[in-house]
Amino acid sequence: MTQYKGYLIDLDGTIYLGEDRIEAGTRFVKRLQEKNIPHLFVTNNTTKTPAQVQERLQEKFGIMTSEETIYTATLATLEYMDDMAxxxxxxxxxxxxxxxxxxxxxxxxxxxxxxxxxxxxxxxxxxxxxxxxxxxxxxxxxxxxxxxxxxxxxxxxxxxxxxxxxxxxxxxxxKPIFIGKPNAIIMNKAVERIGIARRDLLMVGDNYLTDIRAGIDNDIDTLLVTTGFTKAEEVPNLPIAPTHVVASLDDWEI
Missing domain, CATH: 3.40.50.1000 (HAD superfamily/HAD-like)
Incomplete structure (x- = not known):
């Protein structure tokens, strides 16, 4: 199995489900931290600032992480607007x-x-x-x-x-110009931020239409976890298969 040097990780449906903790998601992040593997939480959620996301991860889900590991669609939107001038x-x-x-x-x-x-x-x-x-x-x-x-x-x-x-x-x-996953705008900026080549990255998420297509459409391997949006029974009929599929992030060997 490929040993990835870095991970891009979704939050909603992958690490938590609304207000409910996904225990395997918490354990997955802690395993990455224990092995000092670079990772970036890439979320389409714009309702909270990175600092608020950091606080929520810590207080609600037991994940201690730095604000620098959180990259939101808000940040990508602001950078895009600055680029457009x-x-x-x-x-x-x-x-x-x-x-x-x-x-x-x-x-x-x-x-x-x-x-x-x-x-x-x-x-x-x-x-x-x-x-x-x-x-x-x-x-x-x-x-x-x-x-x-x-x-x-x-x-x-x-x-x-x-x-x-x-x-x-x-x-x-x-038609709006979309910034967040699966679009190239947020993914290009996320890759730039984590500083690791695409061939060495893995995009982890629960939503085929956003998380997994973000990887497929932007030349990054993907890991679909069926704890949120995309269900296990849908996997055989997906138009382009994810690189990897697991029922729980406990099943993924880092």
């Missing part, structure tokens, strides 16, 4: 993790922003959608933080940021 204003649909990052660098503008950035928003309103729709119609660059249609939780599959973006796409007839 389209303007200095933005309108954001999202929660504190996304808003604090974007509005920390870009001025909030509800009328004629350079960017409209859309992530998960648990307090979504029709007025927020209206402001975004009108701004996109005026020419704002439409950025979706991630395409996840659903979020795996202890309650079941809930609407994700991709569902909100899909509504705005229909309303504006403009």
């Amino acid at each position: 389209k303007g200095e204003t933005a309108y954001v649909i999202g929660e504190s993790g996304l808003k604090s990052a974007i509005y920390g660098s870009y001025q909030r503008d509800t009328e004629n922003p350079a960017y409209v950035v859309v992530g998960l928003d648990n307090d979504l309103t029709y007025e927020k959608l209206t402001l975004a729709t009108l701004a996109i119609a005026k020419g704002a660059m439409f950025i979706g933080t991630n395409p996840d249609l659903n979020i795996p939780t202890e309650r079941g599959l809930l609407p994700g940021a991709g569902s909100i973006n899909k509504l705005l796409e229909v309303a504006t007839r403009v």
Whole structure:
């Protein structure tokens, strides 16, 4: 079996399921730490800052890690906006993790922003959608933080940021530029951040459409764990097989 030099690891559905700990996920991370194997948590979740994710991992799931090991779609979005240099204003649909990052660098503008950035928003309103729709119609660059249609939780599959973006796409007839997994934008930046060649990395996740396609589409080996979104019975019919599949991360030999 290939000995990977570094790991890119999803969180939701892989390390935890909503508020519930996936015990094998915690043990998996601790094994990586014990062997000093570099790893980066790559998450499409934009509701929390890296510092808040770090605190949650520690307090809720018993994982002690540094803030530098957490790379969110928010960070990738901000870096992309900086690269584009389209303007200095933005309108954001999202929660504190996304808003604090974007509005920390870009001025909030509800009328004629350079960017409209859309992530998960648990307090979504029709007025927020209206402001975004009108701004996109005026020419704002439409950025979706991630395409996840659903979020795996202890309650079941809930609407994700991709569902909100899909509504705005229909309303504006403009396709968003997606940043998060499986897109190349976040993966290129994650590879750059961890500093390990793609051939030596393994992308670990529970969602074939995002985590596993992120690896497949970006030349990185993949490990699908069937603890979240993609179920074991779906594996035989997947269009392109993951490099590896396990029922539990306890089954993976590091």
